Amino acid sequence: MQNELVVLDHETRQVAIAAMHEHRSKFSPFRGYDEKIFPDTELVPVRECHAVIARIEADKVPAGDNLRTRETVDLVIGSFPFTKESAERLEDPDKYLAALTFIFAKYPVQFHQRVVEEIITSCEFRPIPAEVNKMFERHLARWTMAQVIAKRHLKEHERRQAEQARKATIEAESAGRAEFIQRMGEKFGSEALKMAQAAQGRTGSRVKPFSAQAEEEADLKRFQQDRQRLDRQAEQLKARAAE
Structure with missing residues (x-):
């Protein structure tokens, strides 16, 4: 099954x-x-x-069995001297040619030159098809690893953005808590101020580690509960003052 052709625009490339x-x-x-x-x-x-x-995904398309692929395979075969001994080693040259063509055709064309260079510089005799396939797999693994690393960086970007958003929420809640305490003192006097400060001491006195998400969320929940309780107390004070 062939990979779907992915068209990559020039700017992205x-x-x-x-x-x-x-x-x-x-x-x-x-x-x-x-x-x-x-x-x-x-x-x-x-x-x-x-x-x-996107670039790596676009470049994964197989080269296919075409004229260019066949010329590359001919270059590989022609790079080894033809002798009587090498001819005897090749029981069926046509099948060998077909096997190499099949392997080159199923890998992206951008790896062809690298594999040809590796064959010419490292093989004393014509390589068997399985050996050529392993060469392609090594080059493909190095190439796709860059894609894996890019995806990991994207995932870390998302994690950091979520962490920043969470910290911003905590900071906003903390600012609202301080403003609420001040408003309680201004409206209902010292008694309400003392109650609000006591609640502040229960929820905001500890120094929280940067990465202690569970602890911060628990503190936020406690603060919200204390704030609801203080709201009720403020209503009671207000009703008492109206009597």
Whole structure:
């Protein structure tokens, strides 16, 4: 089954090429899947991550069995001297040619030159088809690893944005809490102020770790409960003052 053709616009391709060059240390296959991303890790920008993912996806399309592929396979076969010994080693040259053509056809054309160079520079004899297939798989793995890393950076971008939004909510609630205490004191006097400050001490006196999400959410819930209780007390004070 052939991959669906993905058309990549020129601008996106150029952004991807520039990103993979500028951030080559991050996209390096030698860093691997086990590289950890910490809260202070510098991330590849979102737009560039999307461009890298799109470029790699577009370039995964198989070359297909065409004239260009057959010429590449002919180059591989012709790179080895034809002798009586090599001819005897090839029991069926036509089947060997068909096997190599099949392998080259199922991989993206951008890997053809790399594999040809590897064959010519490292093989003393014509490689068997399985060996050629392994060469392609190694190059493809290095290429797709960059896509995996880009996706991991995107996921970390999303996590950091969610964390910032959560912190902003906590800070807004804290600011509202301080304003509420001040308003209680101004409207209902020292008794209400003392009650509000006591509630503030129960919910806001501890120093919370940056990453303690569960603790912060629990504090926020306690604050909301205290605020509801103070609202009820304020209504009682107001009713008492009206008597």
